[in-house]
Amino acid sequence: MSLLAIQSLKAFYGDFQALFGVDLEIVQGQTVAVIGANGAGKTTLLRSVMGMLAAPSDVIRFDGKPIGGLATHAIVAEGIAMVPEGRKLFPSLSVEENLRVGAYPKRQGPWTLERIYALFPRLSERRNQPATSMSGGEQQMAAIGRALMSNPRLLLCDEISLGLAPVAVRELYRALPGISAEGVSLLVIEQDIGQAMAVANQVYCLQEGRVTLAGKPNELTRERVAAAYFGN
Amino acid sequence: MEWVDVVLQGALLGGLYALFASGLSLAFGIMRMVNLAHGDFIVLSAYLALVLTQSLGIPPLAALPAVAVIMAVVGYVLQRGLLNRVLGDDIMPPLLVTFGLSVVIQNLLQEIFSADTQSLPGGTLVTASLPIGGGLAVGWLSLLTLVAALAVIAVLQLILARTRLGLAFRATSDDLVTSRLMGIDTRQIYGLAMGIALAIVAIAGVLMAIRTTFDPTGGPARLIFAFESVIIGGMGSPWGTLLGGVILGVAQSIGFSIQVGLGQLFGHLAFLAILMVRPQGLFPRTRGV
Amino acid sequence: MTSAPPIARTAAIVRGTRASRLGGVLGAVILLALVTMPWWGERADMHTVVEFLYMLALAEMWNLLAGFGGLVSIGQQAYVGIGGYMLVLLAMKLGVGPFIAVPLCGIITAIIAIPTAALVFRLRGAYFAVGTWVVAEVFRLTFANIIWLGAGTGTSLTSAMMGYSAWLRDSLALWIAIILGVGSVMGIYWLLRSRLGLALTAIRDSEVASRSLGVDVRRVKFGVYIVSAFGCGMVGALVYLTKLRISPDAAFDINWTAIMIFTVVIGGIGTIEGPIIGCIVYFVLRDLLADYGSWYLIAMGLIAIAVMVWARRGLWGLLLARTDLRFFPVQRRVVIEDEAGASKPVEG
Numbered sequence: 075m076s077l078l079a080i081q082s083l084k085a086f087y088g089d090f091q092a093l094f095g096v097d098l099e100i101v102q103g104q105t106v107a108v109i110g111a112n113g114a115g116k117t118t119l120l121r122s123v124m125g126m127l128a129a130p131s132d133v134i135r136f137d138g139k140p141i142g143g144l145a146t147h148a149i150v151a152e153g154i155a156m157v158p159e160g161r162k163l164f165p166s167l168s169v170e171e172n173l174r175v176g177a178y179p180k181r182q183g184p185w186t187l188e189r190i191y192a193l194f195p196r197l198s199e200r201r202n203q204p205a206t207s208m209s210g211g212e213q214q215m216a217a218i219g220r221a222l223m224s225n226p227r228l229l230l231c232d233e234i235s236l237g238l239a240p241v242a243v244r245e246l247y248r249a250l251p252g253i254s255a256e257g258v259s260l261l262v263i264e265q266d267i268g269q270a271m272a273v274a275n276q277v278y279c280l281q282e283g284r285v286t287l288a289g290k291p292n293e294l295t296r297e298r299v300a301a302a303y304f305g306n
Numbered sequence: 307m308e309w310v311d312v313v314l315q316g317a318l319l320g321g322l323y324a325l326f327a328s329g330l331s332l333a334f335g336i337m338r339m340v341n342l343a344h345g346d347f348i349v350l351s352a353y354l355a356l357v358l359t360q361s362l363g364i365p366p367l368a369a370l371p372a373v374a375v376i377m378a379v380v381g382y383v384l385q386r387g388l389l390n391r392v393l394g395d396d397i398m399p400p401l402l403v404t405f406g407l408s409v410v411i412q413n414l415l416q417e418i419f420s421a422d423t424q425s426l427p428g429g430t431l432v433t434a435s436l437p438i439g440g441g442l443a444v445g446w447l448s449l450l451t452l453v454a455a456l457a458v459i460a461v462l463q464l465i466l467a468r469t470r471l472g473l474a475f476r477a478t479s480d481d482l483v484t485s486r487l488m489g490i491d492t493r494q495i496y497g498l499a500m501g502i503a504l505a506i507v508a509i510a511g512v513l514m515a516i517r518t519t520f521d522p523t524g525g526p527a528r529l530i531f532a533f534e535s536v537i538i539g540g541m542g543s544p545w546g547t548l549l550g551g552v553i554l555g556v557a558q559s560i561g562f563s564i565q566v567g568l569g570q571l572f573g574h575l576a577f578l579a580i581l582m583v584r585p586q587g588l589f590p591r592t593r594g595v
Numbered sequence: 596m597t598s599a600p601p602i603a604r605t606a607a608i609v610r611g612t613r614a615s616r617l618g619g620v621l622g623a624v625i626l627l628a629l630v631t632m633p634w635w636g637e638r639a640d641m642h643t644v645v646e647f648l649y650m651l652a653l654a655e656m657w658n659l660l661a662g663f664g665g666l667v668s669i670g671q672q673a674y675v676g677i678g679g680y681m682l683v684l685l686a687m688k689l690g691v692g693p694f695i696a697v698p699l700c701g702i703i704t705a706i707i708a709i710p711t712a713a714l715v716f717r718l719r720g721a722y723f724a725v726g727t728w729v730v731a732e733v734f735r736l737t738f739a740n741i742i743w744l745g746a747g748t749g750t751s752l753t754s755a756m757m758g759y760s761a762w763l764r765d766s767l768a769l770w771i772a773i774i775l776g777v778g779s780v781m782g783i784y785w786l787l788r789s790r791l792g793l794a795l796t797a798i799r800d801s802e803v804a805s806r807s808l809g810v811d812v813r814r815v816k817f818g819v820y821i822v823s824a825f826g827c828g829m830v831g832a833l834v835y836l837t838k839l840r841i842s843p844d845a846a847f848d849i850n851w852t853a854i855m856i857f858t859v860v861i862g863g864i865g866t867i868e869g870p871i872i873g874c875i876v877y878f879v880l881r882d883l884l885a886d887y888g889s890w891y892l893i894a895m896g897l898i899a900i901a902v903m904v905w906a907r908r909g910l911w912g913l914l915l916a917r918t919d920l921r922f923f924p925v926q927r928r929v930v931i932e933d934e935a936g937a938s939k940p941v942e943g
């Protein structure tokens with residue numbers, strides 16, 4: 075059953091066109107990866123889904139309901155949460171307060187403070203510290219936990235590996251299947267192709283605002299991916 | 307012991323100034339906006355109280371809750387209807403719009419009520435005082451105002467630190483865009499912030515109007531006192547604002563005791579001195595409200 | 596692109612437009628009419644023209660600060676007041692000829708503005724704005740406490756005018772007003788066409804970018820502030836030259852700034868033509884609503900608010916968007932002469 079359906083999405087920053095008719099689908103329970111170089115349009119895609127960029131109403135459908143162009147907070151209330159690029163934790167709030175903000179929409183579900191701390195024990199140790207005083211990897215855990223606190227049905231992860239040591243990246247990606255097992259579908263944006271392909275059921279490649287490749291990871295050869303990633 | 311009395315009266319005046327300042331710094335902390343009409347809303351509250359007390363025949367303090375509620379609604383509607391449309395990266399539009407509001411309010415009040423000075427009848431409250439020994443006395447009204455200031459600041463701190471709304475305020479103040487990703491309706495948060503700010507303004511305005519006379523052009527002076535209290539105390543620190551108000555009040559009191567015309571000037575000079583020597587204020591906090 | 600563009604033979608930077616050449620002719624005619632007004636005009640009309648010209652000068656001063664320097668000041672009335680009081684000092688106390696005193700008042704005001712700026716520039720943005728207001732209040736209260744200059748009730752300047760006939764007084768006031776009004780417009784036009792003007796426009800567009808290009812932002816803003824004070828000081832002197840009675844509450848009245856801001860906002864911030872249009876609107880409104888007290892101020896305030904919400908670039912900005920009319924062209928356009936010798940502007 076299709077949870078997120080995007081059809082011919084175009085996106086503009088003023089006069090500059092960033093997306094040229096992108097089609098994408100996420101089936102309930104799936105983990106979908108979107109890969110592509112810098113500037114390919116990956117973050118633009120997420121922004122459009124989250125209502126931060128204008129889109130026609132039925133170009134983006136969530137569980138059948140048209141959500142294109144809705145206000146961001148309304149989309150969060152529908153059940154989509156985003157882990158933003160660069161983590162964007164609230165600097166004047168502690169770790170625990172950051173997590174609590176995530177629960178603002180008061181949606182029902184399994185994710186509570188205890189569950190987040192069980193998923194990321196290191197956060198529990200630091201719960202009263204200022205959030206931005208932690209290491210990059212720990213901040214990323216907090217950002218993911220914060221997004222989960224809204225009990226989303228779909229979690230958008232924007233480049234969670236960015237700026238992190240490989241050890242930290244592996245630790246983060248080990249947590250994803252646990253999240254998926256709770257029934258959260260995942261849309262993972264990545265420059266790290268290896269991690270993306272390892273965790274995803276379906277992979278899309280974006281290049282200069284267009285989908286150049288779509289398929290299951292085990293069906294895609296390295297040559298095809300490279301060609302789609304870099305273009306002609 | 308006369309100078310002790312001067313300082314004491316100044317400190318009590320600081321309570322009123324801290325009230326003036328609290329609404330201003332709440333709005334600035336959450337929305338990064340200085341409402342240039344802030345003082346005029348204080349004066350507007352005074353006129354509202356005047357209308358209510360005259361038409362309903364009730365004492366001013368009884369009218370205070372009603373004025374606070376009315377001003378809270380005015381603040382919410384003003385923010386969502388007008389100010390939200392001009393807030394953004396550019397600081398100029400909100401400044402110019404609130405300046406325009408200031409001029410409009412002043413002149414409207416003048417057209418409706420005339421330029422005459424007014425006052426709210428305070429009855430025994432205005433004149434009654436509590437002797438505290440050493441020949442000194444503390445006016446009940448001044449004491450009440452100081453207590454109100456302390457209560458307002460304490461309640462604000464409580465809201466910010468312990469409630470879901472306060473958390474939303476702090477998150478929005480930190481990062482507007484990301485707070486929307488948390489499901490926070492930031493337009494509504496701004497409206498609520500302004501509503502609370504103007505409710506505080508209403509309390510300040512009514513208490514001020516009982517204590518002293520007011521007229522349509524009194525707004526700018528109140529804005530300046532609020533602003534000076536915030537700067538002296540340090541931006542982002544509510545208790546610092548209280549201290550700033552007290553210091554301002556004491557400076558004015560000293561000036562006033564030397565010569566009537568020097569009261570305000572001494573206050574301004576104290577502000578300028580802090581600005582020269584320690585521009586970040588006495589107790590600055592870089593983040594938070 | 597399917598066809599190759601024509602080979603460029605020469606490229607030139609062109610500034611003038613047809614409108615500006617037409618405007619130049621029109622301007623010269625108007626200027627001539629104004630200068631000769633003492634010989635053909637009515638006294639009352641001359642007084643109105645004087646007022647229009649000095650309000651225009653004030654508006655251009657605020658426009659310079661805010662529209663080009665990015666500094667929102669609500670304390671320029673300080674310099675109007677200081678200018679007025681310096682006139683009292685020079686003309687009444689020191690016996691300097693009142694009309695010669697006008698530029699001197701401007702200079703003294705500018706000098707006073709220097710340490711003031713040093714203080715006020717410690718604040719940024721919105722806090723800077725309120726800070727300038729506080730400074731104006733300090734000046735007001737200070738002058739209100741100087742008995743020698745009349746203290747709170749103010750003083751009269753008529754004795755400085757003895758020895759001047761009414762005609763001479765009015766004419767000299769008019770010519771000074773022309774220099775200030777027309778001069779401020781042309782001065783800003785000239786400024787913006789210069790290298791400094793490029794710096795100003797760059798700062799207005801992006802402070803960070805211009806700093807990275809080596810523009811000393813702080814110095815430029817400081818300079819703009821001083822120039823603005825200079826202009827306001829001269830206007831202050833002229834105002835009280837014509838009114839002949841000064842008091843602190845009038846000289847340091849926030850309404851000076853209110854009108855400066857409203858005229859510039861309604862006309863169009865950051866344009867040279869904007870303040871002219873704004874001043875026209877002000878005078879028309881004031882005339883229309885003359886019997887209704889201060890309703891004209893309320894009207895101007897509401898219009899200014901509406902402009903900020905819906906048409907931020909003001910009335911002139913609205914007109915610009917429709918046409919491409921520029922009486923005071925300050926952009927530089929590249930014009931290329933192609934093979935056929937015809938010149939075409941390069942579309943940007």
